[in-house]
Amino acid sequence: MFYGIDLGGTKLQFAVGKDQDVFVLDKVPTPLGYEELLRVVEEHYLEAERKFGEQIAGMAIGIPGTFTKEKVVWVPNIPYIEGHDLAGDLSMRLGVPVYLGNDAQLALVGEVWRGAGVGYTNAVLMSIGTGIGGAIMIGGKVVKGRRGAAGALGWLNLDASVPGDKNHGYLENHASGKAIAAGGAGHEPVISTYEIVARAKQGDEFGKKTMDQVGHLIGAGLASIASVLDTEIIILSGGLSEEFATYKDSMEGSFREFTAPGIESIPIVKSKLGNQSGAFGAVRLAMVGHELWIG
Structure with missing residues (x-):
């Protein structure tokens, strides 16, 4: 046991x-x-x-x-x-x-063992919640890194003109739950992340625009890592993966646009085991x- x-x-x-x-x-x-x-x-x-x-x-x-x-x-x-x-x-x-x-x-190990990644030996997981994390599996083994931090996908940089942040990477600052909350804080009146997601589901212009931008950045980030690794499957986990439908179209469009030739066919799926x-x-x-x- x-x-x-x-x-x-x-x-x-x-x-x-x-x-x-x-x-x-x-x-x-x-x-x-x-x-x-x-x-x-x-x-x-x-x-x-x-x-x-x-x-x-x-x-x-x-x-x-x-x-x-x-x-x-x-x-x-x-x-x-x-x-x-x-x-x-x-x-x-x-x-x-x-x-x-x-x-x-x-989380990636769990998904490949008993969840959405069963049957695959090469996989990438992106966890999207308050922040963004990730993991990489190659040949059935997880790339751990010297400090156990390999796969920190929140640090994918999509714009080198933006000043760096030692505590939070570019993708995390611009496409995580924290980024959505920051957008809501600048709205008049102030609205929460949950309200933005709910508005996006209802077709509200501000909610849809916010979630489309999140999907665009996530798709571009995944395109970068997928093109480098030529993985078999990408799994999304974390709280925002449960709202996949609100940014799926923009994410998939961005992924297709920015991937290397042939890579756009890699499936992007939700976690099966959840939290x-x-x-x-x-x-x-x-x-x-x-x-x-x-x-």
Whole structure:
């Protein structure tokens, strides 16, 4: 039996892999400190062993940030884990191997294992929510990178004349939920991201224009990465993937316009596992360990 955790800024999602089944368990609020996090993980780990009547053989955790073999480096939503050897501390505490993975990378693993990417070994995932993340799989293995950050698609730059931002890449600044919210803040009266999306669905000019621009930029960004990698499939995850219909046409048009010859036929699909893809991916990482990675 294997244990997976998707560690987010507000919630912890636990999952168990047993035989051929994956059981996604309840979410709990993300603890406010490092020692509390270790304690909460241990409590739920032991509870899972009691519930399923079997010892856990390995565990993996997806984190929304970067890390090395020795420590967590950068997690802006959970800064108290930075500098800690999270995997090592939990392994010592629980007596099993513990692996770390980037949350977007594990979402891709989950989708290829049990979701929208089943049957593919070369895939790209773009996660579109408040920010933009991503992951790349080649030959059935995920490109991890030196700090676990490979596939950070929010840093795709589509206009070199725009000043850089060390904390947020170009695509994230201009095509994420945060960018939509900024557009709404400049509207008179101010409207929220949710209202803009709702207006787009109703054919409202401002809502449609905003979402068309988001789709245009996402399509151009995906065209760049697809043309470089010649991947088999592109999977969209994250909160804005649920609103795919509001920017699908502009995204696909931009993708066709900017891809290399022949690449425009690559399918772009929505996540099948939704917000559970990271937990599925964490279970898979617990099962196979470092064999999952390139780099």
